[in-house]
Amino acid sequence: MKKVFKKHMVPKVSAIIGLCSLLFFALYPRDAYAMHIMEGMLPPKWCIFWFAVSAPFFIYGLYRMKKIVTSTTQNAKIMLALCGAFVFVLSSLKLPSVTGSCSHPTGVGLGTVMFGPGVMAVLGVIVLLFQALLLAHGGLTTLGANCFSMTIVGPFVGFAVYKICRAFKVNRSVSLFLCAVLADWSTYVTTSFQLAVVFPDPTNGVGGAVIKFLGIYAVTQIPLAIAEGFLTVIIYNLVISNNLWKETALG
Template identity: 85%
Template sequence: MHIMEGMLPPMWCVFWFAVSAPFFIYGLYRMRKIVNSKEQNAKVMLALCGAFVFVLSSLKMPSVTGSSSHPTGVGLGTVMFGPGVLAVLGVIVLLFQALLLAHGGLTTLGANEFSMTIVGPIVGFLVWKLCRALKVNKSVSLFLCAMFADWSTYVTTSFQLGVVYPDPHGGVFGAVVKFLSIYAVTQIPLAIAEGLLTVIVYNLILNNDLWKESALS
């Protein structure tokens, strides 16, 4: 993640666009509710979450051939607004990066959206809710949310590449394992760093009374 232009056959590009489309439509519904809500600073915080995703996911490092390794930044928006809206913010971010930074691609937009701003936020949100239900410390819960959202993105990307480029001996499973092992070198420490930064930013927002916990999540 991001998978670059030309790395996926047309059939798979269409498939990932089709799979991502319902989540994008739901994200538009969620974004409309947020924009029209009376919650103080809702629009500003929504923009902040989008900027957070853009900045962190732009810090790319070369990784698996045809893709890159980087933080995702989706944990903050997931906790503040729920996972749905990230599907829309993600498309905006990925479009800007593909057009302006040559980061990712237009044909692979659906695949990149699905891994980074659909699967990642959903997994992070489930981790957040589980931790809060178990009375885990808020900062620890947020750290785990951001970290697992990041890791799940790369698990998904490894699968997306593995089904297209199966290993000659190990098949799809063997390819996925190889992609994961390469990603792990950079992504394990990156995800930990991202989790810590997300906690710092979120606590700054709450401590300055810019947002109420779980206001619109």
């Protein structure tokens, strides 16, 4: 372990994790609101649909995670755990939003950049299960829908943004910031669509409902996503600067 963590690195990483934990306990509300879509909000056919759509990504994520866990990359398992904890803490900082749902950071940008978008589907399911079963936050029937929006669409959009930015020689921190922010926003665009197809506007149909849901989410989600972007950059740069991880660690 001495080779993995130098003594002067531990306080810095612990301070960031401690800050996230402090925010979690300070902001966690007493009333239980769902992560994105709460238990019972979706009809059975839509629950089954979103489980079916998410399943291939989850299977691919298991394949990617197995390669990472069995690799010889230094600190791979520790960093994987850190990314999972980051998602858990940030996604638990929720604010009531659309009835039956809420706004909160997603935390998927960090793991997306370090391990790719595939792994986030697996980490996301683990996080969502823990929150649904232990914190009454989210639901089991809506697990597929929540997983698809937060840990599939979000990471893939963020990963594409990051790769495009780096291809155009955009600064690493700026690229990471945009990755985290747009991964967050794309999650709520997807969530708005998921709710709109179930609860269309009586006059303007699904399109009108999407616009209404997006308008409500935007009030809280725009500033939350920006704050998440800055925090993601801070933690990633801290990890890189202390040689706990390399940008090219997984090739």
